[in-house]
Every structure is written in structure tokens, then in C-alpha cells.
Amino acid sequence: MSARLSVSVQEADFDFKHEHALLVSDDKGVGAVVAFIGLVRDLNLADDVVALELEHYPGMTEKSLLRIAEQAAQRWSLQAARIVHRIGKMYPGDQIVMVLTASAHRGDAYEANQFMMDYLKTEAPFWKKEWTPEGPRWIEARDSDDHAAAKWK
Structure with missing residues (x-):
């Protein structure tokens, strides 16, 4: 049986309870679900963050996210995996990304979830702009994200 994989790139917020219900649906073989939900922080690089704005390339981004889920599977x-990533302007405390993994056993669900999140940070084509009191700035990739993804190679 192949895993049910799905991705969504959207401006609207997501509802964990709803997404979880869709992920497990009637699959009685699921013994573990691992969820990661990322939030917009109010501080980055020692500066206050007023807002975070994400842009993407429609079509290409969804394909990239699906490839990440396929690699994990x-x-x-x-049994299943779901990535929901928001775009547009968000504010501190807002949900920005959710990765759900479902498997028969927790080990697979944990590792696949971490892998997917590490690869989202380095491989997914999103452009991030932070808004600070001094104005906007584009966010560059971090070495720590590259190191986290490198452990899976």
C-alpha cells in the first residue's frame, strides 16, 4: 500500500483538528501521528518582527513539497503525510506551516516528520520577507538549516 500524500499552499489559516481527521480518516492501521506546527516569531536576528511575508512560485512550490513528501514515504x-504551508502576510503567533505524518509506529512518523521539515527549510521555493520597525528585509537561508538537512543525505 502506498502512502496517501497531500500538500497545500494557501493564504488561509489551517485547522489542526480538521487536518488530523482527514489524515487518519478510516485508516485503522495508523498507530502514530506526529505533527509539527511552525509559528511566526516576534524576534529574529535580535530584531523585533512585526510581520512575515511569504511569496512562492505557484505550481513549482506544490511540486517541490510533494517531492519532499514522496522522499519521506x-x-x-x-500511511499518510500532509504538508500545509501558508503564504502572504502573517503576524507573530500566526501558524505558518504544518507537517503531519502517520504510520503504524512512532519511529517512522517522528523521523519522516523531522526529515520533511528539515527539507522544507532548505528545498522548498519560498521567499521570506520580514517586516521590522525599521522596514522590510529579505531573509537568507541559514547554515543551521543546511546542516540539519545534510544529516539525511
Whole structure:
């Protein structure tokens, strides 16, 4: 049985409870669900953050996210995986990304979830602009994100 994989790139906020219900639906083989939900922080690089704005390339971004989920499903025994990533302008405390993984056992769900999140930070084509009291600035990739993704190679 192949894993049910789905992705969504959207401006609207997401509802964890709803997404979780869709992920497990009637699959009685699911023994573990791992969820990661990322939030917009109010501080970055020692500066106050007023807002975060994400842009993407429609079509290309969804394909990239699906490839990340497919790679996870090839490496771990997953029943299902779901990535929801928001775009547009968000504010501190807002949800920005959710990665859900479902498997028969927790180990596969944990590792696949971490892998997907590490790869989202380095491989997904999003452009991030932070708004600070001094004005906007584009956010560059971080070495720590590259190191986290490198451990899966």
C-alpha cells in the first residue's frame, strides 16, 4: 500500500483538528501521528518582527513539497503525510506551516516528520520577507538549516 500524500499552499489559516481527521480518516492501521506546527516569531536576528511575508512560485512550490513528501514515504513506512504551508502576510503567533505524518509506529512518523521539515527549510521555493520597525528585509537561508538537512543525505 502506498502512502496517501497531500500538500497545500494557501493564504488561509489551517485547522489542526480538521487536518488530523482527514489524515487518519478510516485508516485503522495508523498507530502514530506526529505533527509539527511552525509559528511566526516576534524576534529574529535580535530584531523585533512585526510581520512575515511569504511569496512562492505557484505550481513549482506544490511540486517541490510533494517531492519532499514522496522522499519521506520512500525512506519510512508511512500511511499518510500532509504538508500545509501558508503564504502572504502573517503576524507573530500566526501558524505558518504544518507537517503531519502517520504510520503504524512512532519511529517512522517522528523521523519522516523531522526529515520533511528539515527539507522544507532548505528545498522548498519560498521567499521570506520580514517586516521590522525599521522596514522590510529579505531573509537568507541559514547554515543551521543546511546542516540539519545534510544529516539525511
